[in-house]
Amino acid sequence: MVKHQLAYSETLNCVQCGYCLPSCPTYVTFKKETHSPRGRINLVKMAAEGRISYKDMEDSIDLCLGCRACETACPIGVEYGKILESAVAAIAEQREQEMTVRNRIIKSMLLNHVVPKNRILNAMGAGLAIYQKTGIQKIARKSGILKIIPENLGEFEKVLPVVQGAMQKRKRQKHYDPNGKQLYKVGFFKGCIMDTMFSSINTLSIKLLQSIGCEVTVISEQQCCGALHQHSGEIATTITLAKKNIEAFEQYHFDFIVNSIGGCGAMLIEYEKVFADDPEWAERAKQFSGHVVDISVILSKHDLPFTKEIISTVTYQPSCHMTNVQKNVKAPLALLKQIPGIQYVELQEKDMCCGSAGIYNIVKYEESMKILNNKMKYVKEINPEPAIIVTTNPGCHLQMKLGIEREGLKNEIRTVHLVELLSEACGISI
Structure with missing residues (x-):
């Protein structure tokens, strides 16, 4: 018996007007009503009323990217995110009951004992660095051995960033003084996957913050934000991680809690919603989230110390959660x-999702690539051809790199995080 409650009352607010349809990547790509926001809302509504089973809405809900562009487009403010999360959690609970013991253990290990554990992620990052730096990667690619792994993983192996983070993280301090007069006291949220795969971006972020007068602290007590867990329906773990982060940052007095990760930032500012049934924690979450900002918000308010011209055509692929949740x-x-x-x-x-969406591009690889193909069509249409695509989220970063690889454009176009381009123009390096 599935106990999780669907967000039924929220579905009643949808008037099925269709304003959301042009903004939905899955509807635009697959042209099916069940793969549109209003179609999914209607399915959740019927499931809540007992007119269809939860299995009847599984395919439609699974195919949703969770980009929440429909919320931005909606003229009456339907809370699609809340409806989607309730459906994901209910379906996950049902699947948990049907899952084999082996698969249940694997899922628990990944979400509860790998992603939230800094020690394990550090070991994975170190292993990846060894794979890249010792020549094993070159041998693996030349030998063709990578062909035996699933296509989706093989494709992403081609665009893995050069991992330099293991050494950087060992050198990382807890406290960084500002360059010159102190402007703000900042707590830096480093993320989990971000600090494993893209640790250099975190390092550059800290240096940019120092350059405008921020005192930066990287507290060791911080945890994974919980976004992957929430998107997988693991609500109990999401709540646990949120509580740990709130408690950790409450011990300090920061003007801002800064991150450079679109997806994590979106999760952090919505912690209050995680505690909808717990007023005490909801208030604490509200206080916490009130200090959370993306690094671009802080940097844009102050003069950066630019020292170099970047002679290049640049285009920007925004993170969906930066645009539609953080409203940045x-x-x-x-x-x-x-x-x-x-x-x-x-x-x-540009506001159409690139198809990354957490681990969507791994678990829904073929569908993700169709959405990415639409995105790359517009990249190729820009004249002159862009030399740089700027992103603000690690998932978008890898997805756009993969798009460039698939189109045979890796010698013409590079993908960078906004922080990397700003640092380059300021003469800041790791």
Whole structure:
């Protein structure tokens, strides 16, 4: 018996107007009503009323990217995110009951004993660095041995970032003084996957914050934000991680809690919703989230010490959760346009999801690639051809790199995080 309650009352607010349809990547790509926001809302509504089973809505819910562009498009403010999360949790609970013991153990290990554990993630990062630096990666690629792994994993192996983080993290301090007069006291949220795969971006973020006068602290007590767990329906673990982060940062007095990860930032500012049934924790979550900002928000308010021109055409692929949840649209663009030498060219339909969406591009690889193909069509249409695609989230970063690889454009276009481009223009290196 599934106990998780669907967000039924929220489904009643949808008037099925269709304003959301052009903003939905799965509807635009697959042209099916069941793969649209209003179609999914209707399925959840019917499931809550007992007119269909939870299994009847599984395929539609599984195919949703969770980009929440429909919320931005909706003229009456339907809480699609809440409806989706309730459906994901209910389906996950049902699957848990049907899952074999072996698969249940594997899922628990990944979500509860790998992603939230810094020690294990550090070991994985060190292993990846060894794989890259000792020549094993070159041998594996030349030998063709990678062909025996699933296609989706083999494709992503081609675009893995060069992992430099293991040594950086060992050298990382807890406290960093500002360059010059102190402007803000900042707590830096480093993330889990971000600090494993893209630790150099975190290091550059800290240096950029120092450059404008921030005192930066990287507290060791912080945990995974819980986004992957929430998107997988693991609500109990999500709540546990949220509580640990709130308790950890409450011990300090920061002006801002800063991150450079679109997806994590979106999760952190919505902690209050995780505690909808717990007023005491909801209030604590609200206080915590009130201090959370993306790094672009802080940097855009102050003059960066630019020392170098970037002579290149640049376009920007926003993170969906940055745009649709954090509502941070202007700051990244303002920063880009400040960089000396760049020619900014807007990407057509830039607000359409690239198809990354957490681990969507792994578990729904074929569908993700169809969505990515739509995105790359617009990248190729830009004239002159863009030399740099800027992102603000690690998942988007890898997805766009994969798109470039698939289109045979890796010698013409590079993908960078906004922090990397700003650091380059400021002469800041790791």
